[in-house]
Amino acid sequence: MFKTKISKACQECRKRKIRCDGQNPCSACQRRNTVCQFRERARVRKPTAESSSNHASDQEEKENEIADHHQPQSHLYRDVHRSVSARHQSSSDSVELYYGPTSDFSLLQHLYHSLYLNGASRHDRDDSEEVGQGLDFFRVRHIFFGPAATALGAGTPGAVNLPLPPAHIAHALMNRFLATHYNVVPFYSKSRYDQLLGALYNDTDNSQCSQVQKQICLLAIATAAANTEHFEWGATISQYCQAQHPKMQYTHLYTMYHLECAHSNIAYMVIGDTCRKAFAAGLHRQQSRANPDDNQGALERHHTFWSLYFMEIWVSFFLGRPSMLEYFKAEVPEPQDIFLSTLVQYAKVMLKVVQQIYRSQCAPSVLWNSAMTVGREMNALQSKARSVFGIELDAPRISDPRGMRPTILITLYNFMSLLIFRPFVIIRGKLQHPQQEVSESATSRTPPDIPSWLNDACHKCLHAARSIIVYTCHIAAADPLLLELRFNCFYLENSLFLLLYDMASNPENRDHNLPLIHSGLRFLTNMRPGDPVCSSIATIRRILQHMNLDVGPGEPIQHAPPSYSMGFDPLASNSPPAPASQMNMYPSPWEEQPPQQVEESGAAAGNDFQFDLDFSAADFNVDITAIDWGTFFSYVPS
Structure with missing residues (x-):
């Protein structure tokens, strides 16, 4: 043959x-x-001859040099899609979590390698890299792992009556929910939510509202309260509802609540459990014996399933974890709601981004072709948004419509564009600093020139990041309802981390990126303090401090005297100790006990103050085996 x-x-x-x-x-x-x-x-093979053998070998070496000159070396891009994992141990439990290459923790680890490790990266690492040192250095371990399971399990018992917030606060929170989060989970009509809220505060109208529907109404209030000064009411309601027997639509809203509270790991697990409940209830199949008179019930089923479809893929996408709906084909007709239908198309493009961009480790030129293929799907989303909603997704304008729906479409579109082309920014950063990635035997090799298509890909990625920052800071900030949404912080911090990585590998871009970073910091500072806002501000300012740049608005980063006698040094095993100005910065401008208070109290004592302490009766016979050293050294010393 x-x-x-x-x-x-x-x-x-x-x-x-x-x-x-x-x-x-x-x-x-x-x-x-x-x-x-x-x-x-x-x-081109020439006829075999002894005289031409040397010439053929020289020609082969020359062609290899040309190919190497135009194609980046494999060691520069083989770890671009690295996932990250870390383990947290305490006296009572041990937790290990994984985040994929599309997560912000993966980008933050690339930035950590670029700024702090100085060539200490190892090329024999597994596909999932241990990032505990980076988490401790940037002080984001609590965001990575989320709250402890014991803290979440301490809910209010179901038998105890829940103290409801005042009626005027509940109505204000419900209106806030209907104007914001309702657009993503429209399985009830707005009038139905108003009816449920009235049933909560008026016992005479309880006949048409079940207990489960009331809990859904309560959780809608809690989700809206997470973005306001009434967040304590939201926590109380959430703990109360957690003690009940949750239904599918309830857990759907419970996912949104945890996303607003920066509990992304819990949201991922809750939405996965909700998907299995949907499969068990048969929401993914077309009803063969549907009641023709129950149009409202069929509409609620369809909207519940498709909003669940978007939420599960969306959460899996930005965490970099597998989606259980990736190879799933639904038999349910497309949703009638035009906005929900657009979100479903967004989710399908997210799956293609993961499959074609982040699954294969191929040469950058092949990756570029895959990005162009996915780009055609993005162009279809852009055309639909322009014709249906009248907005420009890639270049939002001041004259574009305002509100929650345009904000979701614009920020999510640009975030997807950012992730499509983010690997190219990392590859270019490694090309511009090859001494951090190559072995000692190859340090003498001249770094290859950056091809034009690689610069074009990086330009698309940076343009998407800048569009998110400009839109969020100049348009979304003008609406008080959109200002406090925590998902704005998520998109914004990803964009700021990308600009910081670009500045670390491309110092000439500092003049262009630094004003945008300061604008993003001002927006975050205007938000209500709390995670993930405080952690994002502290991490960004910490990186700017290391790069000897202006840390932007806010209180100056405090410095503490160097203290390396005990505790964990995140750089000890990979690079020389950093200066004290880099290692001893307090992470948040909202520190509960600022260090300057200690210094001021010491200065107020005066130089004439003398300690009169008598240790003669002290008992220093301490059993050190009874001390929980894991908890004692759970954080990097400041």
């Missing part, structure tokens, strides 16, 4: 002396999960 000849084989098949099918990537490289690289042009 004759086989079709091909013009060239990939470098990996040539090295192994096996047959290559000529595909990009070829089947052999796909089976071995190796990088498939082709020469830019096929080698």
Whole structure:
């Protein structure tokens, strides 16, 4: 049987002396999960002769040098899609969590390697990198792991009556929910929510409202309260509802509440459990014996399923974790709500981004072709938003419609564009600082020139990040309802981290990026203090401080005397100790006990103050085995 000849084989098949099918990537490289690289042009074989053997070898070496010059070395991009994991141990429990390459923790770890490790990255790492040191250094361990399970389990017993907030506060929170979060979870009509709220405060109208529906109404109030000064009411209501027996729509809202509280890991687990409840209830199938008179019930089922479909894929997408709906084909017709239908299309494009951009470790040129393929799907979203909603997604204007729906579409579209092209920014950063990534034997090699298509990809990514910052700071900030939404903080911090990474690898871009970073910090400072806002501000200002740049608005970062006698130094095993100005900064401008208070109290005592302490009766016979050292050294010393 004759086989079709091909013009060239990939470098990996040539090295192994096996047959290559000529595909990009070829089947052999796909089976071995190796990088498939082709020469830019096929080698012309000349007649065999002893006199031309040396010339042929020289020509081959020259072509290899040309290919290497135009294609980045494999070690520069093989860890671009690295996932991150960390383990948290305490005296009573041990937790290990994983976040994928699309998460902000993955980008933050790339930034940590670029700024602090100074060439200490190891190329023999597994696909999932341990990032405990980076979490401790940036003080984001509590965001990474979320609240403890014991803290979440301490809910209010179900038998205890819940003290409701005052009626005027409840109505204000319900109106806030209907104007914001309701657009993502429209399984009830707005009039139905008003009816449920009236039933909560008027016992005479309880006949048409079940106990589960009342809990859904309560959780809608709690979700809106998480963004206001009434967040304590939201926590109380959430703990009360947690003690009940949650239904599917209730857990759907419970996911949104945890997202607003920056409990993304809990939201991921809750939304996954909700999907299984939806499958068990048959929401993914078309009803064969549906009641033709129950149009409202069928509409609620469809909207519940499709809002769940978007939420599950969205949460999995920004956490970088697998989605249980990735290969799922629904039999339910598309939602009638035009905005929910658009969100479903967004979710389908997210799945394609994960499959084509973040699943394969291929050469950057091949990755660019995949990005262009997904880009055509993004253009379809942009055309629909322009024709249906009258907004420009990639370049929002002051004249665009305001409100929650345009904000969701614009920020989510640009965030997806950012993630499509973010690997190219990381690759270019490694090319611009090759001494941080190559081995000692290859440090003498001249770094390759950056091709134009790589610069174009980085420009698209940075443009998306800047669009998020400009839109959020100049348009969303003008609406008090949108100012306090925590998901704005999530998109904003991802964009700011990307600009910081670009500045770390490209110092000439500081003049262009730094004003945008300061604008983002001002927006975050105007939000209500609390996580993840405080943690984002502290991390960004900490990075700026390390780069010797203006830390922006807010209180100056305090410095403490260097103290390395005990405790954990996150850089001890990988690089020399950082200066005290970098290692001893307090993470948040809202620190409960600022260090200057200690200094002022010491200064107020005066130089003439003398300590008169008598240790003669002290008992220093301490059993150190009874001390919980894991809790004692749970944080990096300041």
